[in-house]
Amino acid sequence: MNEHTVKAFDSDIGQLRGLISEMGGLAEDAIAKAMQALTRSDLALAAAVRENDRRIDELEAEVERQAVRIIALRAPLAVDLREVVAAMKIASVVERIADYAKNIAKRVPLIESEHRIEPVSILPAMGRMAAEMVRSALDAFAARDAAEAARVWDSDAPLDDFYDSIFRTLVTFMVENPTTISQVAHLLFIAKNLERIGDHATNVAEMVYFAATGEHLADRERGGLERE
Template identity: 75%
Template sequence: MAISQEHTVKAFDQDIGQLRGLISQMGGLAEKAIAGAMTALQRGDAELAAEVRADDKKIDAIEAEVERTAVRVIALRAPMADDLREVVAAMKIASVVERIGDYAKNIAKRVPQIESEHRIDPVSMLPAMARMASEMVHDVLNAFAARDPEAALAVCERDNALDDFYDSIFRTLVTYMVENPKTIGQCAHLLFVAKNLERIGDHATNVAEMVYYAATGTRLIEREKGQL
């Protein structure tokens, strides 16, 4: 390999490493936001909820840095095939992780609106759902960092379990509202929280599909058709 080519390859590897590092930072902040929002919800802690909302700006800033870095890499390195897929995937994944942070922020926004003195029973179901969603985010970003399509596929397969969890919470809250009409307002807020957690899982699945494509060059829908 010529010296100039070797230099270009090393420079590109450094750029990819930087993109992966930035997305890892975003993922860590998004997981922290989910955990913080749920802790604030359980405790009725408006101050912690406000911190979660304020910290969302950090995720937004890193997303902007990912976009700038990716555009620079495409302009200067002119990556092809596998390399180009990875750079484009990084941009798209950063956008999705930013949305995950927004969902955590949305949950935090509900905390001041939910009564802290009269907690209703269904609140206790939400942390387990949040952990499941957060683990999906964590695992799919690890799959991206490792360029591991099978790990990404495993995340996709867990989305149905999260959807089932949401359906169970939905039914429980609706029943609770019917039996305790005074809780309708609080239950409506909790339904919103559960829906945001369900959407986090959907977005983790979207990232998994991007990771799978970036690593294999095959879209999951094409893989499934090939197995029929």
């Protein structure tokens, strides 16, 4: 590439990163608002989360269009091409994360607000952990920060443990309060959605780490939790 092309490419990729940052912010916001809607039985807020998801879908489509345009127009090689493809993949993961937040919001109207069940109160802490992972993963992407990506990866095991603990708590609650089972089943799905959000943030962290170092996070020298 000549100097002009290099500059144009840098500007293009900068735009792509900007779009992904915007998506990440909206996804993080969607998680926080979905959890708020849940704890306050706020149907209007839940509806807003579902509505805002369209904007995230649009942004993903925009990332895709721009990425294809960059590849077709600039014909980037090796590292640059890897970065464009990574951007497209990360946008698709962020869209999936937002989808989980939307799914949480969709359950809010299904949970009766009149007989609020106590286990609702344990979910927001898990929601904050998941949203935090999403933010850190996107920060790592923006700063090409392999160390931050590794931290995100390490925080997935605690989130999984949290999920396991919530799962047990919810099942125990069901056993003791059989009339609440259908309500609590929704909470089980919500906890599972949060756990999946953490998995996807971990996927982003893996891509960022690989893009920055050329090595796979899972292969790092350390205690090495077995993950799939």
